[in-house]
Amino acid sequence: MTGENAPAWAREATERLGHWVSTLDVREVDDAVLERLGLVLLDTVGVTALGAALDEHRALRAAWDPPPGPAPLVGAGRCTTVDAAAWLNATALVSLELDEGNKYAKGHPAAHGFPAVLALAAQRDSSGADTAAALLAAYEVAARFGRATRLAPGAHPHGSWGVTGAAAGCARLLGLGPRECAAAIDTAAGMPIAGHFDSALDGNVVRDAWIGASNTSGLAAARLAAAGVARNTGTAALSLGTLLGEFDADELTADLAETWQLTRGYLKRHASCSFTHPAADAVLQLRAHGEIHDVRVEIHVLGAGLARTEWDNRLSAMFSIPFVVAVAALTGEVGPAAYAPEALTDERVRALARRVRVVAADDLTARLPDERAVRVTARYADGTSHTVEVPNPIGDADHHPLTEDDVVALLAAWLPERSPVPEHAVRLAHDLPALPRTGEALRALAGDEEVPECVPSR
The missing domain is CATH 1.10.4100.10 (2-methylcitrate dehydratase PrpD)
Structure with a gap:
């Protein structure tokens, strides 16, 4: 307007x-x-x-x-x-x-x-x-x-x-x-x-x-x-x-x-830009067919720019479809550990990422915004190939949405074992509309049972 x-x-x-x-x-x-x-x-x-x-x-x-x-x-x-x-x-x-x-x-x-x-x-x-x-x-x-x-x-x-x-x-x-x-x-x-x-x-x-x-x-x-x-x-x-x-x-x-x-909306199970998620989801299916040699990712125009095959820190890697695809293919997941210093410099990941080609596809762009679709073709070491098309990332409200149990399980896998934050967060999520006051429940999210009580100012 x-x-x-x-x-x-x-x-x-x-x-x-x-x-x-x-x-x-x-x-x-x-x-x-x-x-x-x-x-x-x-x-x-x-x-x-x-x-x-x-x-x-x-x-x-x-x-x-x-x-x-x-x-x-x-x-x-x-x-x-x-x-x-x-x-x-x-x-x-x-x-x-x-x-x-x-x-x-x-x-x-x-x-x-x-x-x-x-x-x-x-x-x-x-x-x-x-x-x-x-x-x-x-x-x-x-x-x-x-x-x-x-x-x-x-x-x-x-x-x-x-x-x-x-x-x-x-x-x-x-x-x-x-x-x-x-x-x-x-x-x-x-x-x-x-x-x-x-x-x-x-x-x-x-x-x-x-x-x-x-x-x-x-x-x-x-x-x-x-x-x-x-x-x-x-x-x-x-x-x-x-x-x-x-x-x-x-x-x-x-x-x-x-x-x-x-x-x-959507919730995430991969620690990366959402435009990379459908490609990661597809590769997690494709890796079951054998050792992946190279990958072609067809994607809508919004994601086509995430094609860099070089990265020098976590953030740049999270916005690289080749990095995310390579990690998914080699390890079977793209969690926070994928960005540890040794993982970012892993030559196996870098080598496979250089064999990931990202191209824009007009037919997939035409499906925006309802779908953020990708079409991924993997070629294997034995010369065979398979293709998987994904309409949206897992976790999207329209495509295998994550449940509370899913989110809690992901947090449990990623947070320190004894972190009290998930327990406090679940309680807050359930009880929030009925709480007479929220100060104490919110300060518990600091995650340390020894945090001194703070007096709220009104």
Whole structure:
């Protein structure tokens, strides 16, 4: 939607969205939606703890030296201030490419706002009902802005349209009215980051920092609205539209409260970019036929650029289809251990990756966005070949969705054996809407039974 009327249309749509956010009541939400929220919350918390255990995140926390506060650093054994927790938890969440995503939003709605909402809820000791409503608002608003935004070629979705979700969730948690919620969302739409997709391919962890910035910018936007200084002018049509791509404001409110974007997402079983997952799933089937010599991956245009056969760190490897395919073929899984230093330099993986060819296929591109399909052909050492076509990655809501048991099993395999985080996360996921207060339950996610109780500030 372009033209001189675009900001007015965006302002009106954001106004309707702000009213929906301010009046969202989990008592009126279907049980199936709340169950999905619990599953996404469980996955988000567990994956954040995985990221927090990485050496670089230990180093980052040491360099940051955050002060004590009421909000948990998930899996890190301590509590800190709201803003520090939102930023550090957000970057840990996305560092292993295991966080939930949504193909219709074209990115990761939960990561853009859940860390900010959870940190603020811990500070305020909010009720479970309000916290659940805020998480729903964060996801739905971010996903709708993702649907509404068509980023310019080369733009990465982290830190752009998703800032609006963090603002919506935090505004709902602060109890703001319709006008103020709309103002917070619109203000956030004027705070996007213009990140290039090649930063991820190059292995630059600024790509993770964009998610941290999204959460803290959303907090700032909600506070501006709470202070009465934010306005709704339809700025998304200018920032997300005119500058960063194209923007269709109608997508913000289409089927609002009837179709929940949360139920259309995907959970991950591979630690890699979602565009690599269908290829990995296909190769896991193909390896049963024998020793794979070379691979041809036909894929939609969105994934065709992930064809690099060289990498020098975990992030660049996670965005390489040849790397992911080679690891899947040789080891039978693509978990966090695939990115250990010795694994990244494994000459067997490098040799096979150089024999993986990635090509764009028009017929597969035509199936977007409902399918992110691949067609993979493996040629074996004996000269035979087999082909497997996969419509979506396993874990997609439309294709073998993961259950709570699946997520718990994955976390148990990846987290330290004695980590208390999964148990606390499962309990929170089940109990959240009914909790009278959330502060204690959220601070338990720090994962250390010796974390001192923090007094929330209201």
